[in-house]
Amino acid sequence: GAVVSQHPSWVICKSGTSVKIECRSLDFQATTMFWYRQFPKQSLMLMATSNEGSKATYEQGVEKDKFLINHASLTLSTLTVTSAHPEDSSFYICSASNRGRAPGDTQYFGPGTRLTVL
Amino acid sequence: SQQGEEDPQALSIQEGENATMNCSYKTSINNLQWYRQNSGRGLVHLILIRSNEREKHSGRLRVTLDTSKKSSSLLITASRAADTASYFCATVSNDYKLSFGAGTTVTVRA
Numbered sequence: 542g543a544v545v546s547q548h549p550s551w552v553i554c555k556s557g558t559s560v561k562i563e564c565r566s567l568d569f570q571a572t573t574m575f576w577y578r579q580f581p582k583q584s585l586m587l588m589a590t591s592n593e594g595s596k597a598t599y600e601q602g603v604e605k606d607k608f609l610i611n612h613a614s615l616t617l618s619t620l621t622v623t624s625a626h627p628e629d630s631s632f633y634i635c636s637a638s639n640r641g642r643a644p645g646d647t648q649y650f651g652p653g654t655r656l657t658v659l
Numbered sequence: 660s661q662q663g664e665e666d667p668q669a670l671s672i673q674e675g676e677n678a679t680m681n682c683s684y685k686t687s688i689n690n691l692q693w694y695r696q697n698s699g700r701g702l703v704h705l706i707l708i709r710s711n712e713r714e715k716h717s718g719r720l721r722v723t724l725d726t727s728k729k730s731s732s733l734l735i736t737a738s739r740a741a742d743t744a745s746y747f748c749a750t751v752s753n754d755y756k757l758s759f760g761a762g763t764t765v766t767v768r769a
Contacts, residue, residue, distance in 0.1 A: 547701075573755070584747060584759040585702070634701055638755070646755060650694075652701040 544568055545637050547651035554625055555659055561621045562654045564635030570615035571637035575648060576608075579632040591618055625658045632656075665748060665760040673768050678735040680763040682748030683728075689751045691724055691731050696745045696762070705733075705746075738767045 544567040554560050564574060573592050577585040589605075591597040591612035599605045607629075609621040618637075622629055632655050636648035664683045672678050682691070690709045694702040708715045708724045708731065715722045721734040735742055745764045749757040 545701075575757075584761045585757075586759075587756055590756070632699070636702075647704060647707070648757060649704070650702040653699070655699065 543639070543647075543649040545571075545635065545649045545651040547633075547635055547654050549654060550652060551655040551657075553657045553659060556626055557624055559621055559623045560625055560656060561619055562633055562635075562656075564618045564620070564637065564651050566616045566637045566639070566649070569637075569639045569649075571618070571639060572615065573638045573646075574612055574618040575636045575638075576610060576618075576620050577634045577636070579634060579653075581632075585634060588620075622656065625656070627658045630656055630658045665746075665763050667763060668761070669764045669766070671766045671768065672738055674738060674740055676738055678738050678742070678765050678767070679732060680746055680765070681730060681732045682760050683730045684748075684750045684758075684760075685729065686750075686752055688726070689753065691722075692749045692751070692757065693720075693722060693731075693733050694747045694749060694759075696747065698744075702747070735765070738765075740767050740769050743767045 546565045548563045575590050576588045579585045587600050588603045589597045589599045591610050593612050593615050597610035612618040632653050634653040636650045638646045638648050640646040692707045693705040696702050706717050706722050708722050719736045724731045745762045747762045748760045
């Protein structure tokens with residue numbers, strides 16, 4: 542149980558285009574979903590947190606107009622990288638929690654999406 | 660923001676040996692979690708230890724937590740080639756957010 546999928550697993554796009562990444566909880570309802578970014582050989586950095594049906598909360602330094610997050614249902618959140626540039630190339634990982642925002646809640650991670658912007 | 664600092668950055672051991680890695684953090688925590696990440700993949704949750712716990716075991720994994728020193732250690736006993744991965748600690752403070760350390764890359768040689 543508690544499986545999270547991401548699609549696509551990798552994507553290559555041209556500079557200036559937009560890319561949408563999907564995160565789905567397959568066997569549970571995800572009250573809260575999280576989006577992380579990981580640069581090569583570095584740690585995960587939280588970008589934003591979203592609750593179903595409400596606006597995402599972005600971490601400091603993350604441009605909300607560039608990284609659009611939509612948590613349209615209890616099983617789906619999407620991250621759209623708008624007007625992508627080479628510096629946006631990274632590994633994007635989502636996670637989902639079925640219990641909300643308590644400190645002890647477990648986050649279940651997706652397999653990640655490798656984005657390369659040419 | 661990144662709170663955890665892990666050492667060593669990299670560790671290479673022979674199959675069957677034990678692997679120990681450490682994590683230090685700066686602020687008070689509610690719990691600390693350890694994750695494994697195979698190359699280019701997502702994270703797998705290994706173990707969670709709460710701030711009022713000192714030690715926890717799960718299979719070949721042993722985690723300790725010393726809140727006075729703000730540090731934790733992860734021990735993998737009798738390592739296997741399949742344990743080759745990066746290991747991250749992540750702390751949770753008063754809110755729900757995970758703050759990850761830089762990770763330790765473990766290579767287990769056959």
